[in-house]
Amino acid sequence: MEDLSPEIQKKIKDLSRPPYLELERVKHCHAWLTELLISRMTGLLVGESRCGKTVTCKAFTKQYNELKKTQGQRFKPVVHIQIPKACGSRDFFIKILKALNKPTNGTISDLRERTLDSLEIHQVEMLIIDEANHLKYETFSDVRHIYDENGLGIAVLLVGTTSRLHAIVKRDEQVLNRFLEQYELDRLDESQFKQIVQIWERDVLNLPVASNLATGENLKLLKQGTQKLIGRLDMLLRKAAIRSLLRGHQNLDKDVLKEVITATKW
Amino acid sequence: MAKTLKETKLWLTRVEPLEGESISHFLGRFRRAKGNKFSTPCGLGQVSGLGAVLARWEKFYFNPFPTFEELEALANVVEVDVNRLREMLPLAGVGMKHKPIRLCGACYAEEPYHLIAWQFKTTAGCDRHQLRLLSKCPICEKPFPIPALWIEGRCLRCLTFFAEMVDRQKAY
Protein backbone atom coordinates (compact mmCIF):
# COMPACT_ATOMS: atom_id res chain seq x y z
CA MET A 1 0.00 0.00 0.00
CA GLU A 2 2.84 2.43 0.90
CA ASP A 3 4.07 3.00 -2.64
CA LEU A 4 0.58 3.99 -3.84
CA SER A 5 -0.39 7.65 -3.98
CA PRO A 6 -2.72 8.96 -1.26
CA GLU A 7 -5.46 9.45 -3.88
CA ILE A 8 -5.27 5.81 -4.95
CA GLN A 9 -5.16 4.66 -1.34
CA LYS A 10 -8.31 6.63 -0.60
CA LYS A 11 -9.94 5.21 -3.73
CA ILE A 12 -9.21 1.67 -2.55
CA LYS A 13 -10.66 2.46 0.85
CA ASP A 14 -13.84 3.86 -0.71
CA LEU A 15 -14.21 0.80 -2.90
CA SER A 16 -14.12 -1.49 0.10
CA ARG A 17 -17.56 -0.29 1.17
CA PRO A 18 -20.80 -1.17 -0.60
CA PRO A 19 -22.03 1.87 -2.52
CA TYR A 20 -25.45 3.32 -2.51
CA LEU A 21 -26.88 4.48 -5.79
CA GLU A 22 -30.24 5.96 -6.55
CA LEU A 23 -31.06 3.49 -9.28
CA GLU A 24 -34.48 3.61 -10.88
CA ARG A 25 -35.34 0.12 -9.74
CA VAL A 26 -34.30 0.93 -6.17
CA LYS A 27 -36.40 4.10 -6.18
CA HIS A 28 -39.35 2.14 -7.45
CA CYS A 29 -38.98 -0.45 -4.73
CA HIS A 30 -38.60 2.27 -2.08
CA ALA A 31 -41.86 3.83 -3.22
CA TRP A 32 -43.58 0.50 -2.67
CA LEU A 33 -41.96 0.15 0.77
CA THR A 34 -43.09 3.64 1.74
CA GLU A 35 -46.64 2.83 0.74
CA LEU A 36 -46.52 -0.38 2.78
CA LEU A 37 -45.20 1.53 5.77
CA ILE A 38 -47.78 4.30 5.58
CA SER A 39 -50.68 1.89 5.20
CA ARG A 40 -49.22 -0.31 7.97
CA MET A 41 -49.63 -3.38 5.83
CA THR A 42 -47.75 -6.61 5.53
CA GLY A 43 -45.85 -7.66 2.45
CA LEU A 44 -43.27 -9.87 0.83
CA LEU A 45 -40.14 -8.70 -0.91
CA VAL A 46 -38.75 -11.47 -3.04
CA GLY A 47 -36.02 -11.92 -5.60
CA GLU A 48 -33.13 -14.14 -6.41
CA SER A 49 -30.17 -14.37 -4.13
CA ARG A 50 -27.74 -11.45 -4.63
CA CYS A 51 -30.26 -9.39 -6.56
CA GLY A 52 -29.92 -6.55 -4.09
CA LYS A 53 -32.77 -7.11 -1.61
CA THR A 54 -30.73 -6.50 1.51
CA VAL A 55 -28.97 -3.42 0.13
CA THR A 56 -32.33 -1.99 -0.91
CA CYS A 57 -33.86 -2.62 2.54
CA LYS A 58 -30.88 -1.21 4.39
CA ALA A 59 -30.88 1.93 2.29
CA PHE A 60 -34.61 2.38 2.87
CA THR A 61 -34.21 1.89 6.61
CA LYS A 62 -31.37 4.38 6.81
CA GLN A 63 -33.13 7.01 4.71
CA TYR A 64 -36.46 6.79 6.50
CA ASN A 65 -34.90 6.82 9.96
CA GLU A 66 -32.73 9.83 9.06
CA LEU A 67 -35.78 11.62 7.77
CA LYS A 68 -37.66 11.04 11.04
CA LYS A 69 -34.68 11.61 13.28
CA THR A 70 -35.44 13.84 16.21
CA GLN A 71 -32.45 14.72 18.32
CA GLY A 72 -32.01 12.98 21.63
CA GLN A 73 -35.14 10.94 21.16
CA ARG A 74 -35.12 7.21 21.13
CA PHE A 75 -37.19 6.74 18.01
CA LYS A 76 -36.63 4.08 15.43
CA PRO A 77 -39.39 4.08 12.83
CA VAL A 78 -37.94 1.28 10.72
CA VAL A 79 -36.24 -1.76 12.22
CA HIS A 80 -34.34 -4.03 9.84
CA ILE A 81 -33.22 -7.41 11.17
CA GLN A 82 -31.38 -10.25 9.48
CA ILE A 83 -32.52 -13.68 10.52
CA PRO A 84 -29.86 -16.31 11.28
CA LYS A 85 -30.27 -19.95 10.22
CA ALA A 86 -32.95 -21.98 12.05
CA CYS A 87 -34.10 -18.97 14.02
CA GLY A 88 -36.33 -19.67 17.01
CA SER A 89 -38.39 -17.24 19.07
CA ARG A 90 -35.58 -16.30 21.42
CA ASP A 91 -33.20 -15.34 18.61
CA PHE A 92 -35.98 -13.52 16.80
CA PHE A 93 -36.76 -11.33 19.82
CA ILE A 94 -33.06 -10.80 20.52
CA LYS A 95 -32.55 -9.46 16.99
CA ILE A 96 -35.33 -6.91 17.43
CA LEU A 97 -34.23 -5.96 20.93
CA LYS A 98 -30.65 -5.42 19.75
CA ALA A 99 -31.85 -3.21 16.94
CA LEU A 100 -33.68 -1.15 19.57
CA ASN A 101 -30.70 -1.00 21.93
CA LYS A 102 -32.55 -3.02 24.56
CA PRO A 103 -31.31 -5.66 26.99
CA THR A 104 -31.51 -9.15 25.53
CA ASN A 105 -31.40 -11.27 28.67
CA GLY A 106 -34.20 -12.94 30.57
CA THR A 107 -36.82 -15.61 30.13
CA ILE A 108 -38.55 -16.05 26.81
CA SER A 109 -41.68 -14.37 28.18
CA ASP A 110 -39.56 -11.43 29.39
CA LEU A 111 -38.13 -11.11 25.90
CA ARG A 112 -41.52 -11.34 24.22
CA GLU A 113 -43.07 -8.74 26.48
CA ARG A 114 -40.02 -6.45 26.30
CA THR A 115 -40.06 -6.69 22.51
CA LEU A 116 -43.75 -5.90 22.08
CA ASP A 117 -43.55 -3.01 24.56
CA SER A 118 -40.38 -1.66 22.97
CA LEU A 119 -41.85 -1.70 19.47
CA GLU A 120 -44.52 0.61 20.84
CA ILE A 121 -42.31 2.81 23.04
CA HIS A 122 -39.73 3.49 20.35
CA GLN A 123 -42.50 4.10 17.83
CA VAL A 124 -41.56 1.44 15.35
CA GLU A 125 -43.70 1.77 12.23
CA MET A 126 -42.21 -1.01 10.18
CA LEU A 127 -40.35 -4.22 10.87
CA ILE A 128 -38.28 -5.65 8.02
CA ILE A 129 -37.45 -9.31 8.48
CA ASP A 130 -34.63 -10.15 6.09
CA GLU A 131 -33.87 -13.79 5.25
CA ALA A 132 -37.29 -14.57 6.69
CA ASN A 133 -37.04 -18.07 5.23
CA HIS A 134 -34.67 -18.88 8.10
CA LEU A 135 -37.43 -18.48 10.68
CA LYS A 136 -38.51 -21.74 12.25
CA TYR A 137 -42.12 -22.68 11.61
CA GLU A 138 -43.09 -22.05 15.25
CA THR A 139 -41.50 -18.62 15.19
CA PHE A 140 -44.05 -17.41 12.67
CA SER A 141 -46.60 -17.25 15.46
CA ASP A 142 -44.42 -14.57 17.05
CA VAL A 143 -44.27 -12.71 13.75
CA ARG A 144 -48.07 -12.90 13.53
CA HIS A 145 -48.31 -11.68 17.09
CA ILE A 146 -46.46 -8.51 16.17
CA TYR A 147 -48.75 -7.44 13.38
CA ASP A 148 -51.92 -8.74 14.99
CA GLU A 149 -51.25 -6.85 18.19
CA ASN A 150 -53.91 -4.18 18.36
CA GLY A 151 -52.58 -0.76 18.93
CA LEU A 152 -49.13 -1.52 17.60
CA GLY A 153 -50.11 -1.01 13.97
CA ILE A 154 -46.79 -2.09 12.56
CA ALA A 155 -46.05 -2.82 8.92
CA VAL A 156 -44.23 -6.12 8.59
CA LEU A 157 -42.13 -7.03 5.56
CA LEU A 158 -40.76 -10.50 4.96
CA VAL A 159 -37.74 -10.57 2.69
CA GLY A 160 -36.25 -13.64 1.07
CA THR A 161 -35.29 -15.64 -1.96
CA THR A 162 -38.39 -16.14 -4.08
CA SER A 163 -38.83 -19.90 -3.99
CA ARG A 164 -37.74 -20.37 -0.37
CA LEU A 165 -39.89 -17.60 0.99
CA HIS A 166 -42.95 -18.76 -0.92
CA ALA A 167 -42.46 -22.27 0.41
CA ILE A 168 -42.31 -20.97 3.97
CA VAL A 169 -45.28 -18.65 3.68
CA LYS A 170 -47.45 -21.34 2.12
CA ARG A 171 -46.91 -23.68 5.07
CA ASP A 172 -48.94 -21.46 7.33
CA GLU A 173 -52.35 -20.43 6.11
CA GLN A 174 -52.52 -17.69 8.73
CA VAL A 175 -49.36 -16.18 7.33
CA LEU A 176 -50.38 -16.69 3.73
CA ASN A 177 -53.66 -14.85 4.25
CA ARG A 178 -51.91 -11.87 5.73
CA PHE A 179 -49.01 -11.44 3.35
CA LEU A 180 -50.81 -10.75 0.13
CA GLU A 181 -48.83 -7.81 -1.19
CA GLN A 182 -45.72 -8.85 -3.01
CA TYR A 183 -42.89 -7.03 -4.71
CA GLU A 184 -40.39 -8.81 -6.85
CA LEU A 185 -36.89 -7.49 -7.44
CA ASP A 186 -36.10 -8.96 -10.81
CA ARG A 187 -32.98 -10.07 -12.47
CA LEU A 188 -31.94 -7.20 -14.75
CA ASP A 189 -32.75 -7.30 -18.44
CA GLU A 190 -30.08 -6.70 -21.11
CA SER A 191 -30.44 -2.94 -21.40
CA GLN A 192 -30.83 -2.38 -17.63
CA PHE A 193 -27.74 -4.45 -17.01
CA LYS A 194 -25.70 -2.49 -19.51
CA GLN A 195 -26.94 0.75 -18.05
CA ILE A 196 -26.06 -0.30 -14.52
CA VAL A 197 -22.56 -1.35 -15.56
CA GLN A 198 -22.13 2.13 -17.03
CA ILE A 199 -23.40 3.80 -13.87
CA TRP A 200 -21.16 1.60 -11.73
CA GLU A 201 -18.10 2.46 -13.79
CA ARG A 202 -18.85 6.17 -13.67
CA ASP A 203 -20.20 6.65 -10.13
CA VAL A 204 -18.85 3.83 -8.01
CA LEU A 205 -15.47 2.98 -9.53
CA ASN A 206 -14.73 6.40 -11.01
CA LEU A 207 -11.15 5.44 -11.92
CA PRO A 208 -8.62 7.78 -13.54
CA VAL A 209 -8.74 6.00 -16.92
CA ALA A 210 -11.85 4.58 -18.64
CA SER A 211 -12.28 0.81 -18.45
CA ASN A 212 -15.09 0.49 -21.03
CA LEU A 213 -16.87 -2.12 -18.99
CA ALA A 214 -20.20 -1.77 -20.76
CA THR A 215 -18.86 -2.76 -24.13
CA GLY A 216 -17.59 -5.77 -26.03
CA GLU A 217 -15.86 -8.57 -24.22
CA ASN A 218 -15.95 -6.82 -20.84
CA LEU A 219 -19.73 -6.71 -20.87
CA LYS A 220 -19.93 -10.33 -21.95
CA LEU A 221 -17.59 -11.37 -19.17
CA LEU A 222 -19.66 -9.49 -16.61
CA LYS A 223 -22.93 -10.95 -17.82
CA GLN A 224 -21.59 -14.47 -17.48
CA GLY A 225 -19.86 -13.80 -14.21
CA THR A 226 -22.84 -12.18 -12.50
CA GLN A 227 -25.84 -13.70 -14.22
CA LYS A 228 -27.07 -10.13 -14.28
CA LEU A 229 -27.49 -9.97 -10.53
CA ILE A 230 -26.75 -6.57 -9.12
CA GLY A 231 -25.26 -7.80 -5.85
CA ARG A 232 -22.80 -10.02 -7.69
CA LEU A 233 -21.92 -7.24 -10.09
CA ASP A 234 -21.13 -4.91 -7.24
CA MET A 235 -18.88 -7.42 -5.50
CA LEU A 236 -17.02 -8.43 -8.66
CA LEU A 237 -16.39 -4.90 -9.85
CA ARG A 238 -15.22 -3.56 -6.54
CA LYS A 239 -12.93 -6.52 -5.99
CA ALA A 240 -11.46 -6.29 -9.50
CA ALA A 241 -11.04 -2.51 -9.23
CA ILE A 242 -9.17 -2.76 -5.92
CA ARG A 243 -6.89 -5.46 -7.28
CA SER A 244 -6.20 -3.47 -10.44
CA LEU A 245 -5.27 -0.39 -8.44
CA LEU A 246 -3.04 -2.39 -6.14
CA ARG A 247 -1.20 -3.64 -9.23
CA GLY A 248 -0.63 -0.11 -10.37
CA HIS A 249 -3.22 0.03 -13.18
CA GLN A 250 -5.10 3.24 -13.83
CA ASN A 251 -8.33 1.48 -14.70
CA LEU A 252 -10.07 -1.84 -14.17
CA ASP A 253 -7.88 -4.27 -16.06
CA LYS A 254 -9.56 -6.92 -18.20
CA ASP A 255 -7.18 -9.67 -17.16
CA VAL A 256 -7.77 -8.89 -13.50
CA LEU A 257 -11.51 -9.02 -14.14
CA LYS A 258 -11.17 -12.47 -15.72
CA GLU A 259 -9.07 -13.58 -12.80
CA VAL A 260 -11.61 -12.41 -10.24
CA ILE A 261 -14.52 -13.98 -12.11
CA THR A 262 -12.75 -17.32 -12.39
CA ALA A 263 -11.83 -17.30 -8.71
CA THR A 264 -15.32 -16.41 -7.50
CA LYS A 265 -17.58 -19.28 -6.56
CA TRP A 266 -21.15 -18.16 -5.87
CA MET B 1 -19.66 13.68 22.94
CA ALA B 2 -21.68 13.34 26.11
CA LYS B 3 -24.79 12.91 24.02
CA THR B 4 -23.26 10.12 21.92
CA LEU B 5 -22.20 8.31 25.06
CA LYS B 6 -25.67 8.58 26.47
CA GLU B 7 -27.28 7.34 23.29
CA THR B 8 -25.09 4.25 23.10
CA LYS B 9 -26.40 3.26 26.51
CA LEU B 10 -29.26 0.82 26.73
CA TRP B 11 -32.67 2.27 26.04
CA LEU B 12 -34.32 1.45 29.35
CA THR B 13 -37.50 3.12 30.52
CA ARG B 14 -36.79 5.63 33.25
CA VAL B 15 -38.82 5.35 36.45
CA GLU B 16 -39.13 8.39 38.71
CA PRO B 17 -38.25 7.63 42.36
CA LEU B 18 -40.89 8.57 44.92
CA GLU B 19 -40.34 10.55 48.10
CA GLY B 20 -38.91 8.24 50.80
CA GLU B 21 -39.41 5.13 48.65
CA SER B 22 -37.36 2.09 49.60
CA ILE B 23 -34.86 0.65 47.13
CA SER B 24 -36.70 -2.65 47.04
CA HIS B 25 -39.94 -1.01 45.95
CA PHE B 26 -38.16 1.17 43.42
CA LEU B 27 -36.27 -1.75 41.86
CA GLY B 28 -39.48 -3.75 41.57
CA ARG B 29 -41.19 -0.90 39.76
CA PHE B 30 -38.20 -0.38 37.53
CA ARG B 31 -37.98 -4.04 36.55
CA ARG B 32 -41.67 -4.17 35.63
CA ALA B 33 -41.77 -0.85 33.77
CA LYS B 34 -43.01 -1.07 30.21
CA GLY B 35 -40.12 -1.84 27.88
CA ASN B 36 -37.83 -2.99 30.72
CA LYS B 37 -39.42 -6.22 31.87
CA PHE B 38 -37.00 -8.18 34.02
CA SER B 39 -39.02 -10.83 35.82
CA THR B 40 -36.16 -11.48 38.23
CA PRO B 41 -33.61 -9.20 39.89
CA CYS B 42 -30.78 -11.21 38.25
CA GLY B 43 -31.82 -9.90 34.84
CA LEU B 44 -31.22 -6.32 35.93
CA GLY B 45 -28.18 -7.53 37.88
CA GLN B 46 -26.66 -8.83 34.66
CA VAL B 47 -27.31 -5.67 32.70
CA SER B 48 -25.87 -3.42 35.41
CA GLY B 49 -22.96 -5.73 36.13
CA LEU B 50 -24.04 -6.02 39.77
CA GLY B 51 -25.05 -9.66 39.55
CA ALA B 52 -26.71 -11.21 42.57
CA VAL B 53 -26.21 -8.11 44.71
CA LEU B 54 -29.48 -6.59 43.49
CA ALA B 55 -31.49 -9.58 44.68
CA ARG B 56 -29.99 -9.00 48.14
CA TRP B 57 -30.82 -5.30 48.11
CA GLU B 58 -34.41 -6.09 47.19
CA LYS B 59 -34.58 -8.10 50.40
CA PHE B 60 -32.91 -5.29 52.40
CA TYR B 61 -29.71 -7.22 52.98
CA PHE B 62 -27.14 -4.45 53.09
CA ASN B 63 -24.19 -6.32 54.47
CA PRO B 64 -21.70 -5.39 53.13
CA PHE B 65 -23.19 -1.95 52.68
CA PRO B 66 -23.58 -0.83 49.01
CA THR B 67 -20.42 0.91 47.81
CA PHE B 68 -20.36 4.10 45.79
CA GLU B 69 -19.18 2.12 42.76
CA GLU B 70 -22.09 -0.28 43.05
CA LEU B 71 -24.59 2.54 43.33
CA GLU B 72 -22.95 4.22 40.37
CA ALA B 73 -23.32 1.06 38.28
CA LEU B 74 -27.00 0.96 39.16
CA ALA B 75 -27.40 4.70 38.58
CA ASN B 76 -26.06 4.18 35.08
CA VAL B 77 -28.74 1.77 34.00
CA VAL B 78 -31.70 3.26 35.86
CA GLU B 79 -30.61 6.83 35.00
CA VAL B 80 -31.20 8.11 38.51
CA ASP B 81 -28.56 10.15 40.33
CA VAL B 82 -26.31 8.22 42.75
CA ASN B 83 -27.26 10.53 45.62
CA ARG B 84 -30.91 9.98 44.93
CA LEU B 85 -30.36 6.21 45.05
CA ARG B 86 -28.49 6.64 48.31
CA GLU B 87 -31.67 8.16 49.80
CA MET B 88 -33.50 4.86 49.20
CA LEU B 89 -31.11 3.12 51.60
CA PRO B 90 -30.99 3.35 55.42
CA LEU B 91 -29.12 6.36 56.80
CA ALA B 92 -25.58 5.83 58.06
CA GLY B 93 -25.61 4.42 61.59
CA VAL B 94 -29.31 3.59 61.52
CA GLY B 95 -30.08 -0.02 62.32
CA MET B 96 -32.08 -1.78 59.68
CA LYS B 97 -34.59 -4.61 59.85
CA HIS B 98 -34.72 -6.71 56.74
CA LYS B 99 -37.49 -8.77 58.27
CA PRO B 100 -40.39 -8.52 58.77
CA ILE B 101 -41.49 -6.13 56.07
CA ARG B 102 -43.57 -3.41 57.71
CA LEU B 103 -46.29 -1.14 56.52
CA CYS B 104 -48.62 1.69 57.48
CA GLY B 105 -51.97 1.08 55.76
CA ALA B 106 -52.96 4.73 56.13
CA CYS B 107 -49.84 5.91 54.31
CA TYR B 108 -50.33 3.25 51.65
CA ALA B 109 -53.90 4.42 51.10
CA GLU B 110 -52.55 7.90 50.37
CA GLU B 111 -49.48 6.91 48.32
CA PRO B 112 -49.16 3.26 47.40
CA TYR B 113 -45.50 2.44 47.99
CA HIS B 114 -43.11 1.16 50.65
CA LEU B 115 -41.09 3.69 52.66
CA ILE B 116 -37.50 2.87 53.60
CA ALA B 117 -38.12 4.45 57.03
CA TRP B 118 -40.54 1.64 57.92
CA GLN B 119 -37.60 -0.78 58.02
CA PHE B 120 -35.46 1.26 60.44
CA LYS B 121 -35.01 -0.41 63.82
CA THR B 122 -35.78 2.90 65.52
CA THR B 123 -39.12 3.28 63.76
CA ALA B 124 -41.97 1.97 65.89
CA GLY B 125 -44.90 3.67 64.28
CA CYS B 126 -46.06 6.16 61.72
CA ASP B 127 -45.60 9.69 63.01
CA ARG B 128 -47.90 11.12 60.41
CA HIS B 129 -50.87 8.97 61.33
CA GLN B 130 -49.95 8.18 64.93
CA LEU B 131 -50.41 4.49 64.18
CA ARG B 132 -48.23 1.47 64.92
CA LEU B 133 -46.81 -0.24 61.85
CA LEU B 134 -48.14 -3.62 60.77
CA SER B 135 -45.55 -6.45 60.59
CA LYS B 136 -47.84 -8.98 58.95
CA CYS B 137 -51.31 -9.18 57.49
CA PRO B 138 -53.72 -8.36 60.32
CA ILE B 139 -56.38 -10.62 58.83
CA CYS B 140 -54.55 -13.84 57.96
CA GLU B 141 -51.18 -13.19 59.61
CA LYS B 142 -49.16 -13.92 56.50
CA PRO B 143 -45.93 -11.90 56.44
CA PHE B 144 -45.80 -9.19 53.81
CA PRO B 145 -43.78 -9.97 50.68
CA ILE B 146 -40.69 -7.91 49.90
CA PRO B 147 -41.73 -4.52 48.48
CA ALA B 148 -40.19 -5.31 45.08
CA LEU B 149 -43.11 -7.70 44.67
CA TRP B 150 -45.84 -5.25 45.70
CA ILE B 151 -47.76 -5.10 42.48
CA GLU B 152 -51.43 -5.03 43.42
CA GLY B 153 -50.89 -3.80 46.96
CA ARG B 154 -52.69 -6.58 48.72
CA CYS B 155 -52.04 -9.64 50.87
CA LEU B 156 -51.18 -12.57 48.65
CA ARG B 157 -53.08 -15.06 50.83
CA CYS B 158 -56.36 -13.38 51.88
CA LEU B 159 -56.24 -10.69 49.17
CA THR B 160 -57.02 -7.88 51.61
CA PHE B 161 -55.79 -4.56 50.23
CA PHE B 162 -52.99 -2.90 52.20
CA ALA B 163 -55.02 0.31 52.17
CA GLU B 164 -57.89 -1.44 53.99
CA MET B 165 -55.61 -2.63 56.77
CA VAL B 166 -55.60 0.79 58.38
CA ASP B 167 -58.72 -0.27 60.36
CA ARG B 168 -56.65 -2.87 62.21
CA GLN B 169 -53.73 -0.57 63.11
CA LYS B 170 -53.35 0.35 66.77
CA ALA B 171 -52.74 3.87 67.97
CA TYR B 172 -49.23 4.76 69.09
Ligand SMILES: [Zn+2]
Ligand atom coordinates in the same frame (compact mmCIF):
# COMPACT_ATOMS: atom_id res chain seq x y z
ZN1 LIG C 1 -48.87 6.36 58.02
Ligand SMILES: [Zn+2]
Ligand atom coordinates in the same frame (compact mmCIF):
# COMPACT_ATOMS: atom_id res chain seq x y z
ZN1 LIG D 1 -53.80 -11.71 54.55
